[in-house]
Amino acid sequence: MKGYFDLxxxxxxxxxxxxxxxxxxxxxxSAATADSTKRQSAEITETGSTGKTIVVxxxxxxxxxxxxxxxxxAHKGDVVRFVLKSGVHNVNFLADSNAGRTGLPPASxxxxxxxxxxxxxxxxxxxxxxxxxxxxxxxxxxGHLEVED
Numbered sequence: 001m002k003g004y005f006d007l008x009x010x011x012x013x014x015x016x017x018x019x020x021x022x023x024x025x026x027x028x029x030s031a032a033t034a035d036s037t038k039r040q041s042a043e044i045t046e047t048g049s050t051g052k053t054i055v056v057x058x059x060x061x062x063x064x065x066x067x068x069x070x071x072x073x074a075h076k077g078d079v080v081r082f083v084l085k086s087g088v089h090n091v092n093f094l095a096d097s098n099a100g101r102t103g104l105p106p107a108s109x110x111x112x113x114x115x116x117x118x119x120x121x122x123x124x125x126x127x128x129x130x131x132x133x134x135x136x137x138x139x140x141x142x143g144h145l146e147v148e149d
Contacts, residue, residue, distance in 0.1 A: 051078035051122070056143065058111065058133065060087025065136035070143040074122045080145065082118045084111035089133040089141070091118050097130040107134070122147055 057068045065087060074080060082091045092107035101124065108118040126149050133141040 051075055053079045053081050056080060056082050057085045058082060058087065058089040058091075058141075059085050060089070060136075065089070065133065065139050065141040067131075067133070067141065067143040071146075072143070073146045073148060075148055076122055078122045080120045080122065082108070082111070082120070084114060084116045086114070088112050089136065091120070091131055092134050093120075093129055093131045097132070101125070101127065101129065104129075 051074070054072055054074055056070075056072065059066055059068060067082075072080070088110055090108045090110050093104040095101070095104060098104055103124040105120045105124075111118060122145075124147060126147050129145040129147065131143045131145060
């Protein structure tokens with residue numbers, strides 16, 4: 001019948017279109033997060049890091065939530081590269097936990113994709129610095145960075 005609209009078919013089409021839009025929105029968000037990660041790494045490369053790259057992995061597994069290693073030494077010019085291995089984590093050098101320290105890097109976005117990275121160029125002064133994963137700090141996901149000249 002010409003011009004006839006079946007409410008059941010129309011509803012199914014609307015639900016399907018809405019699900020498609022939500023799925024595409026999540027995909028573009030993941031792509032944007034991946035692009036942001038690439039930009040962060042590219043910025044480190046473009047600044048001409050003169051030191052070494054120190055890799056710290058972030059995990060959620062049967063052992064808990066943790067950074068590996070969670071204690072490290074670095075020098076000015078080094079890059080500390082946080083790499084997500086499992087779970088969802090961020091990296092935050094809290095001002096409250098690093099009293100009197102200046103030049104702390106901003107907290108990272110949540111790392112959600114395996115092997116996604118967050119690079120921190122060591123530009124801050126000599127001393128001991130505390131970092132954490134905000135959602136898992138109470139579970140012991142903390143780390144210590146010692147910066148030497």
